[in-house]
Amino acid sequence: MMRDIYAIASRVVVWLGPSDSTSKTCVEFLKQVSLRAFLNREAEEDWLVNFMNDPSNDVIWKSLFDFTRREYWRRMWIVQEIVTAKNISVYCGSDELTWDEVLKFMYLVYRNLRALSKHRRPEMVTRFMNVCDGLLPANLNNMKNTEGRHESLWANLSFFRYYRCTDERDKVFSILGISSVEGETRESLCGRIDYEMDMKEVFIESVRLCGKYSGQGYGPLTLICLSTPWAGNTSLPSWVPDWTYWPDMMALQGIYHSLRLGDIFASGVYNNNMTVNIEGDVLVASGVQIDTLAIVAKTAIGADITKQESWESMVPGRHHTFLILHAYETFYAWAKLAFGHRLEGIEDEERIDMFWRTLCCNRALQSAYLPDFKDQCKKWLRRGNTKGIMQFWEEDMRNAGPAEKAWEQSFMRHARGRKFAVMESGNFGLVSGNAREGDEVAVLVGCDFPVILRGRKGEDVVLVGEAYVDGYMKGRAMEEAAEGRYMPREFRIH
Numbered sequence: 001m002m003r004d005i006y007a008i009a010s011r012v013v014v015w016l017g018p019s020d021s022t023s024k025t026c027v028e029f030l031k032q033v034s035l036r037a038f039l040n041r042e043a044e045e046d047w048l049v050n051f052m053n054d055p056s057n058d059v060i061w062k063s064l065f066d067f068t069r070r071e072y073w074r075r076m077w078i079v080q081e082i083v084t085a086k087n088i089s090v091y092c093g094s095d096e097l098t099w100d101e102v103l104k105f106m107y108l109v110y111r112n113l114r115a116l117s118k119h120r121r122p123e124m125v126t127r128f129m130n131v132c133d134g135l136l137p138a139n140l141n142n143m144k145n146t147e148g149r150h151e152s153l154w155a156n157l158s159f160f161r162y163y164r165c166t167d168e169r170d171k172v173f174s175i176l177g178i179s180s181v182e183g184e185t186r187e188s189l190c191g192r193i194d195y196e197m198d199m200k201e202v203f204i205e206s207v208r209l210c211g212k213y214s215g216q217g218y219g220p221l222t223l224i225c226l227s228t229p230w231a232g233n234t235s236l237p238s239w240v241p242d243w244t245y246w247p248d249m250m251a252l253q254g255i256y257h258s259l260r261l262g263d264i265f266a267s268g269v270y271n272n273n274m275t276v277n278i279e280g281d282v283l284v285a286s287g288v289q290i291d292t293l294a295i296v297a298k299t300a301i302g303a304d305i306t307k308q309e310s311w312e313s314m315v316p317g318r319h320h321t322f323l324i325l326h327a328y329e330t331f332y333a334w335a336k337l338a339f340g341h342r343l344e345g346i347e348d349e350e351r352i353d354m355f356w357r358t359l360c361c362n363r364a365l366q367s368a369y370l371p372d373f374k375d376q377c378k379k380w381l382r383r384g385n386t387k388g389i390m391q392f393w394e395e396d397m398r399n400a401g402p403a404e405k406a407w408e409q410s411f412m413r414h415a416r417g418r419k420f421a422v423m424e425s426g427n428f429g430l431v432s433g434n435a436r437e438g439d440e441v442a443v444l445v446g447c448d449f450p451v452i453l454r455g456r457k458g459e460d461v462v463l464v465g466e467a468y469v470d471g472y473m474k475g476r477a478m479e480e481a482a483e484g485r486y487m488p489r490e491f492r493i494h
């Protein structure tokens with residue numbers, strides 16, 4: 001009902017709360033930018049780069065950060081307000097902005113992220129990244145369209161995971177009216193809103209609904225890869241995502257599906273008519289065990305050190321240097337597992353290829369092309385240790401070309417929150433931080449990514465998390481199973 005009210009309203013008013021000095025700075029700036037015209041993309045890019053690199057504008061960046069971090073933008077129920085409204089006015093105190101005024105600068109930033117990332121001042125790296133990650137109004141606007149068709153439930157549950165609500169069930173209920181599910185109408189989806197169900201029942205039902213998607217590249221079981229059994233609500237089955245918990249790591253779904261470099265993923269081509277088999281709290285899936293974890297790194301690229309909630313906490317330069325140092329230390333800890341304690345194996349070209357592909361999940365950050373970071377990885381390895389890297393860091397940063405920056409960013413972003421693992425076969429992988437030696441590496445039919453499972457009794461297992469497994473991200477496991485290398489089996493996942 002609320003969706004329909006917002007859809008037919010002549011105007012929807014958004015009130016962000018009382019104004020303050022930073023909000024007035026932001027409102028004035030957004031109004032000025034909305035009036036600015038650019039002759040072409042080159043002029044637009046030049047203006048943005050100069051604006052970002054002028055230290056006198058840092059106060060404006062702070063005001064943008066504070067404006068987009070206001071509590072309103074994180075509330076779950078505002079999603080349908082913004083998505084369905086035809087005409088929006090935004091108030092901060094008595095200061096008014098049109099929706100277009102709110103958006104223009106944000107879209108300027110999004111269109112020129114590559115140039116801004118290339119030319120940004122080193123001391124603004126962390127702050128700039130956090131401003132861009134928090135442009136929530138633009139993200140909401142991307143869902144709006146004139147025909148009222150919106151993203152799949154699959155995508156919406158994933159994207160709005162870090163939005164907040166008082167009743168945990170509303171993480172699902174609040175977006176049913178603006179989501180699409182194959183075989184379901186908007187009316188039938190809204191008819192599923194039932195507050196007699198408890199949170200566990202609602203979240204299990206979300207997995208069942210998302211399993212109706214039949215297109216290649218979003219397998220019916222892929223949603224379980226968003227589960228975080230190491231954190232969040234422990235009363236949920238291990239395979240059910242806790243939509244109230246926001247892990248500060250990029251899911252493989254975000255790394256792979258956003259680029260769509262092909263439609264074949266880990267489980268290969270599967271029957272489009274397959275359905276999710278749920279028996280109470282148990283997910284029943286077929287698949288193959290392809291390996292076992294032999295060594296799991298003790299260290300991970302820490303997720304928590306990159307989650308910054310205030311402008312003041314992002315000390316210019318110092319925070320980013322600490323993050324880089326932590327990433328380098330983790331890199332060398334992992335390299336010792338891959339090449340030996342003294343890195344004596346770094347002349348093994350095939351092993352180096354496996355290593356760099358694993359550390360970035362064989363994807364370059366925000367690139368439509370498959371990467372080749374072998375030379376960049378070799379350079380780090382030959383520095384010998386963290387001290388060697390940091391000794392030349394400032395020089396390397398000044399002279400770094402696009403490939404060097406892309407390697408560093410792709411490694412730090414894609415490996416964040418994960419641990420490096422060596423399998424019994426000698427293969428490499430990236431696994432969730434709760435994985436341990438002896439866990440099974442499996443590929444499930446209808447799941448786009450390999451998973452780590454931990455045995456219980458008989459065929460019973462629990463899900464540990466998703467995994468990058470080098471060489472097994474595009475159907476190889478099922479091809480080898482067809483050749484008799486693996487024996488298909490049933491997994492009962494609790």
